[in-house]
Amino acid sequence: MLMCGTVAGSIPGVSFDQMKLQIKLGVPRSLQQSLDIEKVKSVFPYGKILNVEVVDGGLICSSGVHCGRNGDKNDDCYIVNAAVYVGY
Numbered sequence: 001m002l003m004c005g006t007v008a009g010s011i012p013g014v015s016f017d018q019m020k021l022q023i024k025l026g027v028p029r030s031l032q033q034s035l036d037i038e039k040v041k042s043v044f045p046y047g048k049i050l051n052v053e054v055v056d057g058g059l060i061c062s063s064g065v066h067c068g069r070n071g072d073k074n075d076d077c078y079i080v081n082a083a084v085y086v087g088y
Helices: 029-034 037-041
Strands: 020-027 048-056 059-062 076-079 081-087
Touching (some): 029 048
Parallel strands (some): 020 048
């Protein structure tokens, strides 16, 4: 995963592991309680996550596909918006 706005060597003497991340997720309210924050954190390959904030947002719409054998209960598609703030 390459984070937009961060380029190797962009700050001399500072490594990616020294990055400090704050994450804000716009999630539909009905899904917020089922969100696995630790799983979200696990997708960031470097840096220290200082905070994950979940706010009302995102979208639930139809995907047009309902696959019962995969455990789907409907054809809902869930969209979450993410903002990642990067600092050192």
